[in-house]
Amino acid sequence: xxxxxxxxxxxxxxxxxxxxxxxxxxxxxxxxxxxxxxxxxxxxxxxxxxxxxxxxxxxxxxxxxxxxxxxxxxxxxxxxxxxxxxxxxxxxxxxxxxxxxxxxxxxxxxxxxxxxxxxxxxxxxxxxxxxxxxxxxxxxxxxxxxxxxxxxxxxxxxxxxxxxxxxxxxxxxxxxxxxxxxxxxxxxxxxxxxxxxxxxxxxxxxxxxxxxxxxxxxxxxxxxxxxxxxxxxxxxxxxxxxxxxxxxxxxxxxxxxxxxxxxxxxxxxxxxxxxxxxxxxxxxxxxxxxxxxxxxxxxxxxxxxxxxxxxxxxxxxxxxxxxxxxxxxxxxxxxxxxxxxxxxxxxxxxxxxxxxxxxxxxxxxxxxxxxxxxxxxxxxxxxxxxxxxxxxxxxxxxxxxxxxxxxxxxxxxxxxxxxxxxxxxxxxxxxxxxxxxxxxxxxxxxxxxxxxxxxxxxxxxxxxxxxxxxxxxxxxxxxxxxxxxxxxxxxxxxxxxxxxxxxxxxxxxxxxxxxxxxxxxxxxxxxxxxxxxxxxxxxxxxxxxxxxxxxxxxxxxxxxxxxxxxxxxxxxxxxxxxxxxxxxxxxxxxxxxxxxxxxxxxxxxxxxxxxxxxxxxxxxxxxxxxxxxxxxxxxxxxxxxxxxxxxxxxxxxxxxxxxxxxxxxxxxxxxxxxxxxxxxxxx
Amino acid sequence: xxxxxxxxxxxxxxxxxxxxxxxxxxxxxxxxxxxxxxxxxxxxxxxxxxxxxxxxxxxxxxxxxxxxxxxxxxxxxxxxxxxxxxx
Numbered sequence: 001x002x003x004x005x006x007x008x009x010x011x012x013x014x015x016x017x018x019x020x021x022x023x024x025x026x027x028x029x030x031x032x033x034x035x036x037x038x039x040x041x042x043x044x045x046x047x048x049x050x051x052x053x054x055x056x057x058x059x060x061x062x063x064x065x066x067x068x069x070x071x072x073x074x075x076x077x078x079x080x081x082x083x084x085x086x087x088x089x090x091x092x093x094x095x096x097x098x099x100x101x102x103x104x105x106x107x108x109x110x111x112x113x114x115x116x117x118x119x120x121x122x123x124x125x126x127x128x129x130x131x132x133x134x135x136x137x138x139x140x141x142x143x144x145x146x147x148x149x150x151x152x153x154x155x156x157x158x159x160x161x162x163x164x165x166x167x168x169x170x171x172x173x174x175x176x177x178x179x180x181x182x183x184x185x186x187x188x189x190x191x192x193x194x195x196x197x198x199x200x201x202x203x204x205x206x207x208x209x210x211x212x213x214x215x216x217x218x219x220x221x222x223x224x225x226x227x228x229x230x231x232x233x234x235x236x237x238x239x240x241x242x243x244x245x246x247x248x249x250x251x252x253x254x255x256x257x258x259x260x261x262x263x264x265x266x267x268x269x270x271x272x273x274x275x276x277x278x279x280x281x282x283x284x285x286x287x288x289x290x291x292x293x294x295x296x297x298x299x300x301x302x303x304x305x306x307x308x309x310x311x312x313x314x315x316x317x318x319x320x321x322x323x324x325x326x327x328x329x330x331x332x333x334x335x336x337x338x339x340x341x342x343x344x345x346x347x348x349x350x351x352x353x354x355x356x357x358x359x360x361x362x363x364x365x366x367x368x369x370x371x372x373x374x375x376x377x378x379x380x381x382x383x384x385x386x387x388x389x390x391x392x393x394x395x396x397x398x399x400x401x402x403x404x405x406x407x408x409x410x411x412x413x414x415x416x417x418x419x420x421x422x423x424x425x426x427x428x429x430x431x432x433x434x435x436x437x438x439x440x441x442x443x444x445x446x447x448x449x450x451x452x453x454x455x456x457x458x459x460x461x462x463x464x465x466x467x468x469x470x471x472x473x474x475x476x477x478x479x480x481x482x483x484x485x486x487x488x489x490x491x492x493x494x495x496x497x498x499x500x501x502x503x504x505x506x507x508x509x510x511x512x513x514x515x516x517x518x519x520x521x522x523x524x525x526x527x528x529x530x531x532x533x534x535x536x537x538x539x540x541x542x543x544x545x546x547x548x549x550x551x552x553x554x555x556x557x558x559x560x561x562x563x564x565x566x567x568x569x570x571x572x573x574x575x576x577x578x579x580x581x582x583x584x585x586x587x588x589x590x591x592x593x594x595x596x597x598x599x600x601x602x603x604x605x606x607x608x609x610x611x612x613x614x615x616x617x618x619x620x621x622x623x624x625x626x627x628x629x630x631x632x633x634x635x636x637x638x639x640x641x642x643x644x645x646x647x648x649x650x651x652x653x654x655x656x657x658x659x660x661x662x663x664x665x666x667x668x669x670x671x672x673x674x675x676x677x678x679x680x681x682x683x
Numbered sequence: 684x685x686x687x688x689x690x691x692x693x694x695x696x697x698x699x700x701x702x703x704x705x706x707x708x709x710x711x712x713x714x715x716x717x718x719x720x721x722x723x724x725x726x727x728x729x730x731x732x733x734x735x736x737x738x739x740x741x742x743x744x745x746x747x748x749x750x751x752x753x754x755x756x757x758x759x760x761x762x763x764x765x766x767x768x769x770x
Contacts, residue, residue: 108720108734118737122713125742129709132749133702137756251739255730365731367720382721390717397713417760420753427749431742438738 009078020227027231030511040510044190047514051228051521052205055221059208062217067554070214070561071145071537073412077219082418083425085219086409088226088526090430092175093182094587095124095437096229096523101498102584103441107362111369112384112651116584117362119392121434123591125427126393127400132423135401136410138606140419144411146534147404147598148542151616154605159617165542167597167624168404169535173572174590175403176531178583180576182524185496189470190517196577202521203573206528207566214558218529219412225522230433232519237436240443240506250439257446261364264449268488269357276481277489281355288348295340299333306330359489364445384651392588395658399591402598404538405530444498447506453488460486463504467497475501496583532572536565588655589631596623596661600669615673623665630657695763701755705748712744 034043068074077085102116110116144150147168151160180199183206187198241250244257268274291298310326334340353360362369368389370381400406413419457479467475474494477486500520503512540561552560600623601616634654652659716723716736723733 108737118734119717121738122717122741125745126709126713129706129745129748133705133709133752255728255735258731258734259726259729365724365734367724367733367737372721386718386721390714393713393717417753417757420749420756424746424749424753427746431746434742435739438734 012078012081016223016227019224020231023227023231027235027511027515030514031509034509034511041192043510043514044192044517047518048187048190048201048521051518052202052208052525054224055205055522055525056208058221058224059217062220064214064216067558069216070558072408073215073219075143075412076414077412079413079418079421080425081223082219082409082413082422083429084226085222086406086422086426087429087433088222088229088522089409089530090124090406090426090527091229091433091523092527092587093179093520093524094583095433096233097182097185097499097520098495098583098587099499100437100440100444100502101493101495103438104445104498105361105493105495107364108367109362109369109385109389111362112381112388113653115385115388115392115653115656117389118438119389120396120584121437123393123396124400125431125434127397128423128427128430130397130401131406131410132420132427134603135606136407136423137416137419139407140410140413141416145408146537146541147402147407148538151601151605151620152542155601155611155613155616157613157617160601160613160620161542163617163620163624164598164601165538167594167620168538168542170624171403171590171594171597172405172531172535172538173568174586174593175405176528176535176568176572177576178586178590179524179528179531180572181586182496182583183521183528184576185470186500186517186520186524189467189500190514195471199573199577202525203569205521206525206532207569214561215408215412215533218526218533221529222526225526226429228522229519229526230429232515232522233433233436233440236503236506236508236512236516237440237443239508239512240447240502241439243506244443244446250443251435254439254442257442258365261442261445261449265358265363268449268453271487273481273483273485274487274489276483277359277487278355278357280480281351281489285348285351285355288344288351292341292344292348295337295344299337299340302333303330306333354489354492359492364442387651388653388656391652391656391659394662395588395592395595395656398595398599398658398662399593402594402602403591404594404598405527405534408534408537409530440499440502444502444505448491449488452491452505453486455486457484457486461504463501467501470497532565532569533561535568536561539564539568585655589657592627592631592655592658592661593624595658596627596665599662600665604666604669604673610673610677611669612673612676614676615669615671618672619665619669622668623661626664627657627661630654630660695759698756698759701752705752708744709748712741712748716741 030038030043030046064070066074099120102110102120103118106114106117108117109119139147139150142150142153144153148161148164151164154160180203183202184195184199187193187201188195191198191201193201237250238248241253242248245253247253291302306326306329310323310330313323313326334343368382369385370383371378372382373379374382410419410422413422460477464475464477468477471494474497476492478490479486480490481487500513500516502508503510503516540557544560597620601611601619604611604619605616630649631654649660716733720733720737723736725732727735
């Protein structure tokens with residue numbers, strides 16, 4: 001039976017339409033409530049709690065203990081709705097929260113040390129060509145439950161399944177940590193609670209849904225979450241575009257702002273006040289470099305200098321706040337030489353970056369750093385930047401084709417033909433958002449350059465202070481050259497706050513801020529749901545139950561999956577609360593891992609009869625090892641410090657390690673398969 | 684080689700060709716455009732060409748690729764089944 005009966009489909013369409021209309025009515029209601037004096041302190045929590053309640057209700061409504069429902073939603077999701085759910089599953093906190101921020105900060109392509117920009121847009125959409133043409137239909141034809149199942153069915157034996165389950169757990173776990181970080185960020189901004197409590201709040205929503213209903217509940221929640229996140233993205237973009245250009249169709253109209261931004265950037269590069277700021281940062285970088293030459297003496301000198309200042313301030317009877325400021329500075333000094341080296345090294349590289357033109361940001365519309373016709377240094381910068389851009393794109397595309405939580409979504413359709421159609425729907429739904437993301441970044445940049453830069457420090461909008469309160473790393477604005485006017489070089493924005501702060505930046509009503517946060521939450525929750533289910537399935541079905549004698553009943557298996565899910569969620573929350581890395585860095589790294597662990601053995605297994613069990617096992621292990629080792633060797637560049645590591649091959653950054661892992665995986669799979677076949681023939 | 688599986692089916696040559704052509708277009712639209720991005724910085728209809736291609740043009744091409752493939756393969760499969768010449 002291909003797809004659901006027609007009447008059922010119309011019923012679904014009607015429900016969806018009703019939900020969209022109801023949601024819009026709710027927004028209008030909130031808007032008029034805000035006009036009539038509803039406090040901002042209420043709007044955020046209302047959005048947060050209502051949306052989590054909504055998802056939880058769907059989870060409770062579609063609760064299940066039936067294994068077919070729990071693992072693959074009964075294999076009867078219509079193509080279009082599976083496409084929507086896939087889009088929500090796919091667009092994570094990285095797409096919704098960080099992507100427009102990355103496009104703002106990195107412009108077209110980013111730099112060699114931190115490639116990005118449009119590589120994310122290209123990589124995360126282009127990967128679907130691989131999924132749709134090569135992988136998803138054939139996997140669906142095999143009627144499996146998890147991705148490691150494929151390796152077990154195709155190659156047999158224990159090792160391929162074990163390795164695949166291990167790979168699925170590692171890369172999905174990295175990914176889910178990034179989502180939970182996003183959830184914590186949003187919840188703490190919306191309600192003003194602490195970051196850690198924000199994480200717990202969001203986690204409750206995830207668990208209610210995936211814990212009770214498995215894949216079936218997750219699917220319908222994701223459909224709803226897709227609607228929420230799409231509206232939450234399109235409304236502010238259209239509003240901004242209408243404000244700036246008189247045309248709400250942002251993706252069609254924002255091109256007009258690109259030449260204007262290029263002109264403003266040109267003017268800023270030559271602006272005397274901006275030059276002062278750059279000189280100040282260059283001086284800071286030199287100061288740190290001098291300290292780093294002999295950290296021990298510098299540390300002692302700093303201690304002495306600050307103690308002396310406190311003493312003179314006290315002797316002069318100066319204001320108490322000045323003394324406190326000096327005390328705080330003293331307390332903030334690094335404790336020992338090692339941490340001094342680390343802290344000052346980071347401060348030096350940041351000051352160095354910001355002493356460049358435009359505060360170290362590449363120009364918005366310029367493809368790649370450097371200049372292919374310039375000095376040898378510029379030429380090398382250009383080649384490095386282009387190579388890293390292509391490498392990142394490659395990893396994201398190939399990673400897309402292998403991320404287990406995405407591939408399992410295509411198990412839920414009714415037939416192979418429906419799977420093909422479903423991939424097309426997914427890409428259409430994803431593109432609705434991705435085509436607007438560069439528009440948002442460009443419009444926000446115009447807004448910053450046009451209205452924020454040049455305003456006086458006494459009249460800064462108060463969202464800046466509120467965001468700095470959530471996490472000082474997200475935004476910093478300091479009067480570096482002391483002229484009381486905000487220069488572009490004096491603003492430092494974090495990737496993860498630009499989208500969330502867009503409504504305030506553009507002067508939109510606070511309801512839109514609440515909506516955007518709810519959208520970000522929907523994006524993070526929907527992906528976290530899918531990932532947690534994937535991890536717990538891999539742990540229970542593929543790792544634990546394979547070894548058990550006697551086999552357990554399907555119901556026991558579902559219960560076991562549910563409790564594993566709970567444990568994994570708690571561990572991920574604990575890791576996320578350390579705030580180790582930016583969302584995008586974590587996500588790109590997990591794409592590299594997935595690409596090199598799964599793709600070679602999967603593609604060869606699907607299309608080459610000669611691939612054997614030994615080949616697949618060795619190939620997966622080799623790909624995973626090469627990628628992990630390359631990342632670990634260059635670990636400092638995985639966290640905040642970038643670019644200074646000494647083990648880079650061809651100048652490729654560690655997050656793009658998949659470029660090496662994938663070819664190694666292919667080569668090893670082929671070689672080991674040939675070897676095994678040769679051995680068998682020799683016998 | 685006990686379990687060379689029935690998962691690898693022999694496909695019609697036409698299906699292989701359609702897939703290869705579409706993948707070639709995919710490589711051009713992604714890696715091709717990205718590689719030559721610096722050389723494509725002319726302005727066309729008010730847009731910097733390279734920015735439009737990378738931000739929107741390629742994505743539209745990708746959609747075209749998966750839609751054409753789904754449409755063609757589903758039609759081809761239905762025809763094969765109807766003609767009872769399937770593998």
